[in-house]
Amino acid sequence: MKYFGLVWAGLWRKKTxxxxxxxxxxxxxxxxxxLQGINQGFSVAMSTLDVxxxxxxxxxxxxxxxxxxxxxxxxxxxxVRAVSLWAYFGGYYQNARQPIxxxxxDALELFKVYKEIKIQPEYLDAxxxxxxxxxxxxxxxxxxxxxxxxxxxxxxxIWTNKSGSNAWEFDVVGTFDASAYGMGxxxxxxxxxxxxxxxxxxxGQVHYYIVSVEDPKQADRVSRDIDALFTxxxxxxxxxxxxxxxxxxxxxxxxINFIANAIVGAVLFTLLxxxxxxxxxxxxxxxxxxxxxxTLGYSDTKVLVLVLTESLLLCVFAAAxxxxxAALVFESPALxxxxxxxxxxxxxxxxxxxIAVLVALVSGLPPAWRARQLNIVDALAGR
Amino acid sequence: MTALVTLRNVTKSYVRGKQKVEVLHGxxxxxxxGEFLALMGPSGSGKTTLLNLVxxxxxxxxxxxxxxxDRIDQxxxxxxxxxxxxxxxxxxxxxxxxxxxxxEANVEVPLLLTDLSRSERRRRVQIALxxxxxxxxxxxxxxxxxxxxxQRVAIARAIVSDPTLLVCDEPTxxxxxQNAEEIMNLLQxxxxxxxxxxxxxxxxxxxxxxxxxxxxxxxxxxxxxxRRAA
Numbered sequence: 084m085k086y087f088g089l090v091w092a093g094l095w096r097k098k099t100x101x102x103x104x105x106x107x108x109x110x111x112x113x114x115x116x117x118l119q120g121i122n123q124g125f126s127v128a129m130s131t132l133d134v135x136x137x138x139x140x141x142x143x144x145x146x147x148x149x150x151x152x153x154x155x156x157x158x159x160x161x162x163v164r165a166v167s168l169w170a171y172f173g174g175y176y177q178n179a180r181q182p183i184x185x186x187x188x189d190a191l192e193l194f195k196v197y198k199e200i201k202i203q204p205e206y207l208d209a210x211x212x213x214x215x216x217x218x219x220x221x222x223x224x225x226x227x228x229x230x231x232x233x234x235x236x237x238x239x240x241i242w243t244n245k246s247g248s249n250a251w252e253f254d255v256v257g258t259f260d261a262s263a264y265g266m267g268x269x270x271x272x273x274x275x276x277x278x279x280x281x282x283x284x285x286x287g288q289v290h291y292y293i294v295s296v297e298d299p300k301q302a303d304r305v306s307r308d309i310d311a312l313f314t315x316x317x318x319x320x321x322x323x324x325x326x327x328x329x330x331x332x333x334x335x336x337x338x339i340n341f342i343a344n345a346i347v348g349a350v351l352f353t354l355l356x357x358x359x360x361x362x363x364x365x366x367x368x369x370x371x372x373x374x375x376x377x378t379l380g381y382s383d384t385k386v387l388v389l390v391l392t393e394s395l396l397l398c399v400f401a402a403a404x405x406x407x408x409a410a411l412v413f414e415s416p417a418l419x420x421x422x423x424x425x426x427x428x429x430x431x432x433x434x435x436x437x438i439a440v441l442v443a444l445v446s447g448l449p450p451a452w453r454a455r456q457l458n459i460v461d462a463l464a465g466r
Numbered sequence: 467m468t469a470l471v472t473l474r475n476v477t478k479s480y481v482r483g484k485q486k487v488e489v490l491h492g493x494x495x496x497x498x499x500g501e502f503l504a505l506m507g508p509s510g511s512g513k514t515t516l517l518n519l520v521x522x523x524x525x526x527x528x529x530x531x532x533x534x535x536d537r538i539d540q541x542x543x544x545x546x547x548x549x550x551x552x553x554x555x556x557x558x559x560x561x562x563x564x565x566x567x568x569x570e571a572n573v574e575v576p577l578l579l580t581d582l583s584r585s586e587r588r589r590r591v592q593i594a595l596x597x598x599x600x601x602x603x604x605x606x607x608x609x610x611x612x613x614x615x616x617q618r619v620a621i622a623r624a625i626v627s628d629p630t631l632l633v634c635d636e637p638t639x640x641x642x643x644q645n646a647e648e649i650m651n652l653l654q655x656x657x658x659x660x661x662x663x664x665x666x667x668x669x670x671x672x673x674x675x676x677x678x679x680x681x682x683x684x685x686x687x688x689x690x691x692x693r694r695a696a
Contacts, residue, residue, distance in 0.1 A: 085578050092566035375562045378523060379576045379623075380551020382544050459523045463558075 116409025148288030206257020374462030394447025402439030476529030555624030614645030
């Protein structure tokens, strides 16, 4: 600890260079924190997904429709507690740059299937009474300043209504709190019955049936029974658990984990050279100062440790700033919306600290070794 | 008086490219405790090499170097570092202060190697700076001080751990006449009032006049050894 002043002063010998190196390290670890945090965030969000919820879609593609007649047949499968449905609306508000994740559904059943989503019963009653009614998430309402009683015009690039327009109007009849669900719960629901009557084509088609089973242990068996019902039917089905569905959807974005690790790996590898270069330059410039320390009685090993400590201080301090910033970013409303109430896992911070120490040691060792090997007489003579 | 430094048949050679250059040829020398020795001679005569050997910065090619009873020519690099910390105070031509540290932090650097408490280190630094007349400049960095003041800080750093021997390499070489005289007066006072043994390399005959003994080297051999009456 008594050498701290000496090490700290050495670190700030060239302020501009140290600041720029530090900024590079901060940005690298901010990136590391964000990407690893997102990876962990997906894992955490996926771990909260319900195991007793099943998603039934067309076997060919999840965008192909299934007949509405499947609803009752699925409901009759033993072990099924409740069934609701989703039909894509594919809406946008004002312009296509403001997409709204809108689905047509049977709201009463939907909130039986998603037990963790909180909604007041009177809103469900209002939805049943109002054909053009919609239920929206509190977050979406806050985002657009919508409130109950508002009439919302939505465009859609898919559906034309019977009046020949792709502009639809809905009345907000209630809101729900989806924060307990976490990852990407659709936030805008319209009445399937109204939607089905009003659209010009695709009548009687549904994209998903969402099934709640009575006993999670029976989920596999119920899945098989549902798919067996529609074997050789015009539209065969594929039934997946919520977890499997989320995984397959994430895979559509590519292997996020691999991409994140590859980016972080490349950044940290570059950082290694940057830090090593900074430390090497710093040691080269201080050759005579290090020789003076040795002259005063600082041993070779002590000088090596001082240079390594300087490298450690630089990396760990900057890495802590970067990870801290990343943690703050995770508190932002945009990411809270994606992951729910999510904080950066301590595992990511620990990994960051470990990598910072490793970068410091690997990049600091060559200059530290050079300082250790310094010959006093030659260094003082400028040779 | 007893010899604090003894050199017996010391030779030192370096390899420069393919050539072996012998800088010192069988030097025998005794420096008494409390002496103020000025080492003089033309460039390349071996003054700095001799100083480096006495200070334990370099090892002889052959011969013996005894300082304060230790055969320092037989010490390992690590042991020599410890030995220097205990016995030697250095004063360089270009001061060689650490530019990022204040005067007091520079003076404290050798004390960091000791087990002294922070308060005791601070006390000793204060005394050393008072001794060189720079207590009021303790918080200044080297670039805020004149050349003479920087050299006085360097002297404070050299004496703060109360070394056995003060070793000076052209201490006035970078100073104007007035500052040079002040520095030499300070070194002489340390020699006379604190009984510090000083070995000083200099080209400057005026600086050498402050020493109690003048030793001239020529082509790696002792050429002339004279003592001055106190």
